[in-house]
Amino acid sequence: DQQVKQNSPSLSVQEGRISILNCDYTNSMFDYFLWYKKYPAEGPTFLISISSIKDKNEDGRFTVFLNKSAKHLSLHIVPSQPGDSAVYFCAAKSEGTDKLIFGTGTRLQVFP
């Protein structure tokens, strides 16, 4: 049973526009959420995280929103750039553990 779901396998966005990547989760015990970016032949790179006590966290062009009642997480990238083209993974962990549960990823393509 997949606890973290990324239902969109791919997303295509024009350069300069907003990219919105979505993630849903089922475990109400999750207290920390992360987004990673992965280029081909490289390991995942940490992007941004959010604690369950917050509903928004911002870092430059990247903003993560958390809606606990809906068990929904989203990553906004504004403005999108061609270098943002990669696979984005959502991950979550429960309180008292370090085990990350990952989604299957969304492939973002930013075209000129």
Added chain:
Amino acid sequence: EADIYQTPRYLVIGTGKKITLECSQTMGHDKMYWYQQDPGMELHLIHYSYGVNSTEKGDLSSESTVSRIRTEHFPLTLESARPSHTSQYLCASSLGWGNQPQHFGDGTRLSIL
């Protein structure tokens, strides 16, 4: 920027061989992890360590074993490789307190013939 290194990056080897995948980090992180990822799938935790002489199995059952004799080193070993072990193996590390992100190496892509 995270400093975590995995070798080899790619390995193609025959069935029955003993394999050791190396992982080293220079950040002094207490916690280290091994994940397995098949193409198009999520990462699955197979082993983790909270410090020297600490090793635990993750959520995904694996025939591999790990050791943690030094803080910076967390090798993974397969005693007798099989085609079912073909996958990508990713090593990660994190600080030992609070909610901290895990930082990943570039992985080893393993193919067993």
